[in-house]
Amino acid sequence: xxxxxxxxxxxxxxxDTSSRDTSSSHAHPVADKGHDTHDHNLDQAYWYVQxxxxxxxxxxxxxxxxxxxIDWWIVPIMFACYTMQFIDKxxxxxxxxxxxxxELKLKGNEFSNAATWFFIxxxxxxxxxxxxxxxxxxxxxxxxxxxxxxxxxxxxxxxHNYATLxxxxxxxxxxxxxxxxxLILISGQWYTKSEQxxxxxxxxxxxxxxxxxxxxxxxxxxxxxxxxxxxWKIMFIVLGLVTVIIGFITFFFLPDTPMTARFLSEPxxxxxxxxxxxxxxxxxxxxxxxxxxxxxxxxVQLWLMVVLTILISISSGVITTYSATLxxxxxxxxxxxxxxxxxxxxxxxxxxxIVGFGIRYTSHRWAWLVACCxxxxxxxxxxxxxxxxxxxxxxxIYLVNSITATLIVIYQWTGSNVGGQTKRxxxxxLVSGSFSVGNIIGPQxxxxxxxxxxxxxxITVLATQAAAAVVAVVLFLYYVWANKRKGATPVxxxxxxxxxxxxxxxxxxxxxKQNPTFRYVF
Numbered sequence: 001x002x003x004x005x006x007x008x009x010x011x012x013x014x015x016d017t018s019s020r021d022t023s024s025s026h027a028h029p030v031a032d033k034g035h036d037t038h039d040h041n042l043d044q045a046y047w048y049v050q051x052x053x054x055x056x057x058x059x060x061x062x063x064x065x066x067x068x069x070i071d072w073w074i075v076p077i078m079f080a081c082y083t084m085q086f087i088d089k090x091x092x093x094x095x096x097x098x099x100x101x102x103e104l105k106l107k108g109n110e111f112s113n114a115a116t117w118f119f120i121x122x123x124x125x126x127x128x129x130x131x132x133x134x135x136x137x138x139x140x141x142x143x144x145x146x147x148x149x150x151x152x153x154x155x156x157x158x159x160h161n162y163a164t165l166x167x168x169x170x171x172x173x174x175x176x177x178x179x180x181x182x183l184i185l186i187s188g189q190w191y192t193k194s195e196q197x198x199x200x201x202x203x204x205x206x207x208x209x210x211x212x213x214x215x216x217x218x219x220x221x222x223x224x225x226x227x228x229x230x231x232w233k234i235m236f237i238v239l240g241l242v243t244v245i246i247g248f249i250t251f252f253f254l255p256d257t258p259m260t261a262r263f264l265s266e267p268x269x270x271x272x273x274x275x276x277x278x279x280x281x282x283x284x285x286x287x288x289x290x291x292x293x294x295x296x297x298x299x300v301q302l303w304l305m306v307v308l309t310i311l312i313s314i315s316s317g318v319i320t321t322y323s324a325t326l327x328x329x330x331x332x333x334x335x336x337x338x339x340x341x342x343x344x345x346x347x348x349x350x351x352x353x354i355v356g357f358g359i360r361y362t363s364h365r366w367a368w369l370v371a372c373c374x375x376x377x378x379x380x381x382x383x384x385x386x387x388x389x390x391x392x393x394x395x396x397i398y399l400v401n402s403i404t405a406t407l408i409v410i411y412q413w414t415g416s417n418v419g420g421q422t423k424r425x426x427x428x429x430l431v432s433g434s435f436s437v438g439n440i441i442g443p444q445x446x447x448x449x450x451x452x453x454x455x456x457x458x459i460t461v462l463a464t465q466a467a468a469a470v471v472a473v474v475l476f477l478y479y480v481w482a483n484k485r486k487g488a489t490p491v492x493x494x495x496x497x498x499x500x501x502x503x504x505x506x507x508x509x510x511x512x513k514q515n516p517t518f519r520y521v522f
Contacts, residue, residue: 043421045273045283046507048259058271066268066275070190073263075202077246077254078183081146083206084243085179087214088153088172089118091239093324094218097334098232100165109447110162114169116440121173123436129181130429134421135286138189142182143251147244149175154240157233173436180435181428184415188424189257189283192276193416193521194360200408201356207404208352211345218324218338257284277506280518285421285509292422292511299513301417301482301520302427304475305410306434311468312406313438314445315376315461319344319400326383326397326454330390340394344401351375351405359409366476366522369409373469376403380462384455400461406468407435417479417520420511479522486516 058066092100092115101111132141152171159165183203187196217235224231255261258272273283296302323344328337355368379399386392410431418427445457512518 041509043282043285043507043509044257045259045277049270049273049507052266052270058275062271063275066271067191067195069263069268070272071199073261074186074190074254075199077250078186078203079206079209080246081142081179081206081250082183082203083210083213084146084239084246085149085176086207086210087217088149088239088243089176090210090214091153091156091236092118092169094214094338095232095235097324097328097337098218098222098235099230099334100232103230103232104159104161104165106162106165112444112447114162114165116444117166118169118173118176119436119439121170122177123433123440125174125177126181126429126433126436129178129432130426133181133185133425133429134288137256138182138185139254139256140251142178142186143247143249143254145175145178145182146247146250148247150240150243150245150247152240153243154237156240157236177432177436180411180432181425184411184428185424186254188276188279188281188415190272190276193279193412194363196412196415197359197408198356200412201352201405204356204405204408204411205349205352208345208348208350208401211348211401212342213345215338215340215342215345219335222335222338259283279416280506280510280515281416281419281424282421282507282509287421287509289420289422289509292420293426295420295511295513296423296426296430300478301413301475302430304471304478305413305431308468308471308475309407309410309431309434310438310441311464311471312403312410313435314442314464315380315400315403316407316439316442319397319461323397327394329451330393343398347398347401348404351402352408355405355408359412363521365409365413366472366479369406369472370469372402372406373465373472375399376465377462377469380458380460380465383458384462387455396458400465403465403468413475413521418512419515419518421509423511476522479520483519486519 096111100106106114149172152168152175156165156168156172159168187199187203191199217239221231221235221238224234226234255263258264258269258276261269264272276283324337324341327340328334332340351372355372358368359365376399379396379402382392382396382399384396386396414428414431415424418424442457442460445454445460447454447456450456508515510518512520
């Protein structure tokens with residue numbers, strides 16, 4: 001059981017050092033506006049709290065009201081962004097059953113290549129994302145990219161051959177690459193580690209909602225009978241326009257940090273910052289540290305997460321890109337195939353909420369991840385070997401969608417178990433890039449020579465899920481070992497535990513390895 005989560009509510013409320021030491025400004029200088037430029041090791045949130053004159057201790061009731069207020073402002077925007085990124089990404093899946101392949105005269109593996117190049121662009125774009133996200137406001141960067149990928153989605157309607165389709169998908173991949181790193185970092189700014197799990201699951205449920213909406217949208221636009229402007233083209237334009245609107249809302253209404261949130265009062269901002277200081281992961285620090293970047297290369301937990309994400313994403317790449325095609329190959333007409341793909345969204349939503357709230361109240365992230373892999377393994381088995389029955393094949397496709405919830409655990413592990421701003425932005429980009437690697441491999445398991453059953457691809461789903469469950473257990477054992485090792489290491493910093501310095505320690509820009517009081521959640 002995660003000992004940190006047990007103690008967190010106490011630290012959230014009672015850990016307010018300003019209430020214990022109201023004279024902390026005399027113990028060390030209160031920061032002025034320029035002080036942050038002189039000490040690169042302290043987060044901007046620390047100086048904000050020090051400059052504030054609001055030193056009252058938050059009550060549990062006040063924290064609950066504050067959480068609700070933040071939930072209603074922040075989470076819906078993140079949910080809308082994630083829903084549209086999924087719909088826009090898999091719209092190619094729906095367009096395939098609407099006649100896109102025939103109209104663009106795609107041959108052989110060109111459709112698979114178009115799906116793959118989206119993720120190649122996604123992967124390449126993660127490198128500049130890792131650099132930019134520490135320099136620019138995260139919410140503004142997210143909003144700008146949402147607008148740009150909406151434009152790329154709409155421009156897909158202009159595709160008239162393989163080359164133009166490929167171009168549109170590459171630009172879509174470049175701009176969508178910002179979504180996961182941005183949402184992981186934003187979630188960490190507003191919530192403690194135990195609070196993050198249910199909020200992650202709410203915005204991540206946009207994936208399942210996107211599957212349901214995508215099926216409805218595809219079915220609706222398949223009813224459009226226009227010889228000069230096909231239904232799939234209208235679908236791309238409408239989806240692109242909706243995404244652009246959501247992007248502008250994100251840009252102008254999603255705060256960059258709690259310190260700049262216009263919907264919070266000054267006392268509420270300070271209350272929130274003290275509440276989330278227990279994370280010891282910081283809010284914002286624009287100063288790049290090479291030592292933290294190098295630490296990423298030798299951090300075992302991150303490379304285990306990379307392998308885990310790739311294994312999970314191979315299966316998700318298969319399902320998101322080819323589920324509608326697989327269902328159509330069972331003998332269903334395209335409109336029916338689009339509707340039969342909708343239960344996949346219900347499975348995704350159910351597994352997402354079960355995992356998210358299960359983590360909130362029972363912890364054991366690794367066990368929930370393994371639990372999601374089990375129906376994924378069963379689904380892969382049905383897809384691979386129940387080839388004589390449509391019902392068995394459909395059940396297999398639906399069950400494999402339970403694996404989507406595993407990414408919540410991985411994303412939250414990344415956000416909660418990595419300290420230091422430079423290391424954090426690189427880590428979230430690395431894990432997000434790993435997601436694209438798996439999705440590059442997944443569609444390529446569908447080779448034209450294996451049609452219509454695509455048995456090798458289905459067996460790949462089975463094998464990767466089993467391997468992911470094993471890696472999750474290994475990562476759990478690593479965290480147990482790392483926490484025990486930290487527990488056995490004496491704290492050598494002179495200032496720790498001294499009046500006036502406890503709050504400063506909570507906001508130091510140290511990595512999880514450098515901070516002796518940091519504990520991993522698992």
